[in-house]
Amino acid sequence: xxxxxxxxxxxxxxxxxxxxxxxxxxxxxxxxxxxxxxxxxxxxxxxxxxxxxxxxxxxxxxxxxxxxxxxxxxxxxxxxxxxxx
Amino acid sequence: xxxxxxxxxxxxxxxxxxxxxxxxxxxxxxxxxxxxxxxxxxxxxxxxxxxxxxxxxxxxxxxxxxxxxxxxxxxxxxxxxxxxx
DNA sequence: CTGTATCCGGCTGGATACTG
DNA sequence: CAGTATCCAGCCGGATACAG
Numbered sequence: 342x343x344x345x346x347x348x349x350x351x352x353x354x355x356x357x358x359x360x361x362x363x364x365x366x367x368x369x370x371x372x373x374x375x376x377x378x379x380x381x382x383x384x385x386x387x388x389x390x391x392x393x394x395x396x397x398x399x400x401x402x403x404x405x406x407x408x409x410x411x412x413x414x415x416x417x418x419x420x421x422x423x424x425x426x
Numbered sequence: 427x428x429x430x431x432x433x434x435x436x437x438x439x440x441x442x443x444x445x446x447x448x449x450x451x452x453x454x455x456x457x458x459x460x461x462x463x464x465x466x467x468x469x470x471x472x473x474x475x476x477x478x479x480x481x482x483x484x485x486x487x488x489x490x491x492x493x494x495x496x497x498x499x500x501x502x503x504x505x506x507x508x509x510x511x
Numbered sequence: 512c513t514g515t516a517t518c519c520g521g522c523t524g525g526a527t528a529c530t531g
Numbered sequence: 532c533a534g535t536a537t538c539c540a541g542c543c544g545g546a547t548a549c550a551g
Binding site for chain 1: 523524525526531
């Protein structure tokens with residue numbers, strides 16, 4: 342979720358940037374999450390053959406569409422959700 | 427999620443009916459889930475003082491709105507999601 | 512029937528050390 | 532820097548027994 346939001350906003354991010362933006366996530370989880378998102382055709386992965394290594398992540402078209410859907414529902418949520426008391 | 431879908435479709439369901447509809451859920455989880463949904467103003471709970479006890483669950487207005495949002499996004503998803511291969 | 516309380520096994524995911 | 536591999540603590544949630 343946070344990966345999708347971040348990439349929806351910044352368009353392109355490196356692994357370490359994502360890790361910094363997503364508070365508290367471990368490198369391990371970020372790796373497996375990005376791998377899943379890639380498998381599901383939501384993010385694209387671009388590797389630069391350099392030293393030090395550099396990998397950029399971005400949303401696919403489908404990922405962008407999904408991102409908008411999620412932004413829709415979450416902004417609707419913050420507008421309409423009231424805690425009972 | 428399944429609770430919301432079920433109640434969105436059937437409008438009113440008893441505890442045991444929900445449990446039957448939601449495949450594999452345990453009584454314990456259904457209880458805690460419904461309690462959370464109630465706390466968050468998504469479902470209403472109506473208790474009939476009878477023997478045997480009878481409790482009906484239904485969505486609140488907010489719950490219905492949420493239900494529609496979820497149905498929207500999930501149907502969009504099945505329309506647009508393609509597995510890569 | 513609709514829960515509540517307790518136990519407990521499995522999975523999730525953080526921490527750490529290591530590689531290219 | 533961007534991962535991979537391993538370990539392991541904590542939590543989640545199923546099963547069970549019990550209560551009202």
